[in-house]
Amino acid sequence: MNLPISLTINGVRRDIALDDPRVTLLDLLRERLDLTGTKKGCDRGQCGACTILVDGRRINSCLALAVSHDGAEITTIEGVAYGEEPHPVQAAFIAHDGFQCGFCTPGQIMSGIGLIQEGQAGDDPERVRECMSGNLCRCGAYAGITEAMLEAQANMTAANRRRSA
Amino acid sequence: MMNFDYVRPANVADAIAAASEQGSTYLASGTNLLDLMKGGISRPSRLVDVTRLPGLDRVEHLSDGALRIGALVRNADLAHDAEFARVYPAVAEALLSGASAQLRNAATVGGNLMQRTRCAYFYDVASACNRRWPGAGCDALKGENRLHAVLGWSEGCIATHPSDFCVPLVALDAVVEIEGRSGRRELPLEVLHRLPGDTPDRETALEPGDLIVALRLPAAAKDFAAHARYIKVRERTSYAFAVASAAAALRIENGTIGEARLALGGVAAKPWRACEAEQVLAGKSPDASLYREAARAALADARPSGNNAFKIELAQRIVVRALTLAAAGTPARISALPGSPFSSVAGA
Numbered sequence: 439m440n441l442p443i444s445l446t447i448n449g450v451r452r453d454i455a456l457d458d459p460r461v462t463l464l465d466l467l468r469e470r471l472d473l474t475g476t477k478k479g480c481d482r483g484q485c486g487a488c489t490i491l492v493d494g495r496r497i498n499s500c501l502a503l504a505v506s507h508d509g510a511e512i513t514t515i516e517g518v519a520y521g522e523e524p525h526p527v528q529a530a531f532i533a534h535d536g537f538q539c540g541f542c543t544p545g546q547i548m549s550g551i552g553l554i555q556e557g558q559a560g561d562d563p564e565r566v567r568e569c570m571s572g573n574l575c576r577c578g579a580y581a582g583i584t585e586a587m588l589e590a591q592a593n594m595t596a597a598n599r600r601r602s603a
Numbered sequence: 604m605m606n607f608d609y610v611r612p613a614n615v616a617d618a619i620a621a622a623s624e625q626g627s628t629y630l631a632s633g634t635n636l637l638d639l640m641k642g643g644i645s646r647p648s649r650l651v652d653v654t655r656l657p658g659l660d661r662v663e664h665l666s667d668g669a670l671r672i673g674a675l676v677r678n679a680d681l682a683h684d685a686e687f688a689r690v691y692p693a694v695a696e697a698l699l700s701g702a703s704a705q706l707r708n709a710a711t712v713g714g715n716l717m718q719r720t721r722c723a724y725f726y727d728v729a730s731a732c733n734r735r736w737p738g739a740g741c742d743a744l745k746g747e748n749r750l751h752a753v754l755g756w757s758e759g760c761i762a763t764h765p766s767d768f769c770v771p772l773v774a775l776d777a778v779v780e781i782e783g784r785s786g787r788r789e790l791p792l793e794v795l796h797r798l799p800g801d802t803p804d805r806e807t808a809l810e811p812g813d814l815i816v817a818l819r820l821p822a823a824a825k826d827f828a829a830h831a832r833y834i835k836v837r838e839r840t841s842y843a844f845a846v847a848s849a850a851a852a853l854r855i856e857n858g859t860i861g862e863a864r865l866a867l868g869g870v871a872a873k874p875w876r877a878c879e880a881e882q883v884l885a886g887k888s889p890d891a892s893l894y895r896e897a898a899r900a901a902l903a904d905a906r907p908s909g910n911n912a913f914k915i916e917l918a919q920r921i922v923v924r925a926l927t928l929a930a931a932g933t934p935a936r937i938s939a940l941p942g943s944p945f946s947s948v949a950g951a
Contacts, residue, residue: 441609459609460607483638486705489705497705497706497709498705501633501637501709502632503637505652506654549704552705558683568840568841571841572706572842
């Protein structure tokens with residue numbers, strides 16, 4: 439079965455000839471496009487390690503068939519920094535020790551970027567924890583993750599205000 | 604995962620034709636179906652991708668006061684629609700109490716209704732399960748069954764339907780619009796999901812090829828906006844199925860309950876409407892002893908299906924809490940922990 443699809447991944451258009459409809463976005467990224475920043479944890483939508491943005495929304499890439507997302511715009515952890523300068527969420531995770539082993543971190547950061555765009559948590563740590571509950575961290579870095587998210591949200595809001603002033 | 608053919612029809616008629624063939628099934632976002640396929644539990648030979656079907660992703664206000672929600676509207680978009688959350692607060696709270704933000708961003712309204720009734724033995728292909736393999740038996744009956752059904756179960760199956768969304772919907776008399784081989788028809792959500800009986804593998808009233816195209820909330824569902832909550836007890840604070848849950852919606856006039864709606868989740872193979880409890884509440888003054896009487900009525904037919912007698916008491920307490928919070932008034936904003944009884948509460 440030949441299934442041609444086209445995706446825009448981190449701003450670059452990619453034409454892909456899928457030979458199998460079973461390929462998930464996660465496996466496409468990792469196994470076929472060498473974008474291994476997105477992690478495979480449970481592969482069943484329970485851990486959030488595979489979180490990416492599809493058309494600006496955070497989803498579990500392990501539960502998304504690539505063929506069904508023909509034409510989508512995809513952002514992965516490889517696409518969020520501004521050159522050598524980290525994304526504000528990445529910087530805040532470093533500043534607040536939002537990780538230990540690092541395996542869940544790309545998913546946490548993509549989920550955090552998605553959450554800030556959704557605008558549902560604001561400066562409320564309880565809402566941050568609730569809205570990040572789809573990302574598990576076996577090292578238990580949740581306290582640092584919450585602090586990082588609050589700082590990133592504040593920094594990005596201030597930067598937007600400066601830009602629009 | 605077993606291999607399959609993939610088709611993406613351009614319109615509803617082509618989708619129905621493709622999905623009517625043996626072994627075919629519809630694919631929306633796939634958050635439940637792909638998980639089941641990875642586990643070898645669902646083994647369709649063809650997926651009919653409905654995600655691009657035109658016109659199914661809209662929310663429309665109908666002239667009779669009803670709200671029509673297209674089957675492809677995403678759970679997160681519906682829950683975060685401020686006007687929707689204001690008019691149907693228990694539905695929005697239920698949506699936000701379910702799954703994770705990532706799953707809610709992907710999952711569709713129609714897909715939520717069509718997620719499987721399931722338990723750990725259904726997922727474990729080495730276990731006997733009548734729902735997965737008719738006639739195989741049910742290992743849950745003598746297994747780890749503290750989270751299983753206490754209402755409407757049979758010896759054939761004791762699994763529960765995990766949807767939060769469906770619980771307030773069934774309380775609000777939601778209607779499902781279906782396109783099928785013999786045209787368009789509609790069903791009350793109440794009868795979409797079947798109790799297991801002797802055929803737990805037959806989960807819904809749908810026929811081969813039937814496609815849910817929309818969900819409709821009738822005009823009367825708006826009457827409960829001021830007093831409606833969804834309360835859900837989980838084994839962890841977030842991102843877990845309900846051990847038991849309740850949607851309570853009240854129309855309170857001059858200090859009296861004019862009309863009550865009540866449904867329970869996590870207790871049966873379908874979202875469980877508690878009509879007897881609604882009758883207990885109607886016409887009375889809201890108070891704690893009345894809520895306890897209603898809770899007893901809601902669980903009057905309950906019996907343990909295993910090591911889960913505690914759920915009968917727990918469900919009654921959740922009903923009391925949901926009614927108490929609903930009577931206190933819908934909060935201006937959904938709490939930081941949607942559905943959680945541990946959120947800071949007014950009036951509880």
